[in-house]
Amino acid sequence: MTVKCKANKRDGSACTLPATGQGGLCWAHDPKNAEKRRRGQARGGRGKPTTEIRALKTQLEDLAAGVLAGTVDRGNAVVVNQILNTRARLIELERKVKETEEFEERLEELERIAQSSKPQSPRTGRRTTWGA
Numbered sequence: 001m002t003v004k005c006k007a008n009k010r011d012g013s014a015c016t017l018p019a020t021g022q023g024g025l026c027w028a029h030d031p032k033n034a035e036k037r038r039r040g041q042a043r044g045g046r047g048k049p050t051t052e053i054r055a056l057k058t059q060l061e062d063l064a065a066g067v068l069a070g071t072v073d074r075g076n077a078v079v080v081n082q083i084l085n086t087r088a089r090l091i092e093l094e095r096k097v098k099e100t101e102e103f104e105e106r107l108e109e110l111e112r113i114a115q116s117s118k119p120q121s122p123r124t125g126r127r128t129t130w131g132a
Contacts, residue, residue, distance in 0.1 A: 005029055049091050056084055056091075 005015035007029035017026035027033055063080055066072030 049095050052091050053088070056088055059084055 003019045005026035006024040007015045021030040067077045
């Protein structure tokens with residue numbers, strides 16, 4: 001019988017993954033894997049646009065083949081091509097938004113690190129701007 005993870009998911013329900021660590025946690029909840037999870041999440045979603053682009057290419061190839069074979073009306077093909085082009089632009093926009101959000105998160109983290117490492121005045125305890 002497999003021991004289940006002791007942690008809860010984000011929605012509050014019990015985790016159903018098998019516990020693999022000494023603390024009774026699964027790989028996803030084990031703090032030792034936090035950095036690996038973070039790196040994986042940073043890469044997460046990058047496969048989706050690739051899959052969508054591949055699907056769009058296939059649809060365009062099928063559309064072109066249908067027009068050349070005479071099974072797809074040219075007027076319909078023009079409209080479908082416009083729709084596929086709009087989808088391609090949306091995929092690119094989604095990628096840019098995600099990239100911007102990731103950069104903002106990284107910048108905020110760097111700013112937090114920089115703030116926490118500023119020297120403090122021994123008399124007031126306030127952060128100083130030495131060297132600025």
